[in-house]
Amino acid sequence: MRIWGYLRASTQEQNALRGKVDLDEFVSTHGMKVSKYFIENVSGATLQRPQLFQLLDIAESGDILLCEQVDRLARLTNNDWKSLRTLIESKGIRVVSLDLPTSHQLLKGSTDSLTSRMFESMNTMMLDFLAAFARKDYEDRRRRQKQGIEKAKSEGKYKGRPVDENLRKKVKELLSDGKSWNRIQELLGCSRATISKVSKLQTDEIRNEL
Structure with a gap:
């Protein structure tokens, strides 16, 4: 059994590594260690997460996907969450989250099959509940944000979202270096829409110079 750590933050400005110490301490108390961390800055409301799917690609049956909170794993719509959970379950990967006590038992590897099935069933039910709660929290915040913008x-006070010039500069440099859009997403955790905007601006700049 190997343990794969997953750390996520929603924006480039947030520190995705903030939960690493807590995860390391948690697995240490069970006499284990994290084999590798997969880290990205991308919204939990989308399945476009290269690092998460890289983790799922290399993980094998019986391995642990370890996260700080379930909302680090999912703020997804019901259908997207079902798709992700189905993939995780089909590979025999077990999710352990610090905010999900029923999942901690999975690290102990009980030989009692009845007890194991019971905890796995409870864990699945609680995962669904916390994933649904995380999605509701996301939608509530989006609704409040929209109301604030409309107000x-x-x-006459709304100035729009500030442009992340530092992120755009990094995207531009990677595009100039010949990196693919998928590779840029993997490196920076930005959206394809951001890459598209920078690419168009870069193309316009070249045209203006001709």
């Missing part, structure tokens, strides 16, 4: 617009 600011009505008062």
Whole structure:
């Protein structure tokens, strides 16, 4: 059994590594260690997560996918969550999260098949619950954000989302270096929409120079 750590933050400005110490301490108390961490800065509301799927690609049956909180793994729609969970279960990978006590038993590898099945069933049920709660929290925050923007617009105070010039500069450099869009997403955790905008701006700059 190997343990694969997954760390995620929603934006480039957030520190995706913030939970690593807690995960290391947690597995240490069980006399284990994390084989490798997969880290990315990307929204939990999308399945476009290269590092997560790289983890799932190399993990084998009986391995552990370890995360700090279930919402690091999923803020997905119901259908997307079902697709992700089906993939995880089909490979025999077990999810252990610090905020999901029923999952901690999976690290102990009980030889009692009845007990194992019981904990796995409880874990699946709680995973579904926390994933649904994470999605609701995401939608509630988006709704409040939209209401705030509409209010600011009505008062003439809305200036729009600030452009991340540092991120755009990094994308531009990688594009100039010949990196593919998929590789840029993997390295920076940005959206394809961001890469598309930078690519168009870069093309426009070249045309203007001709």
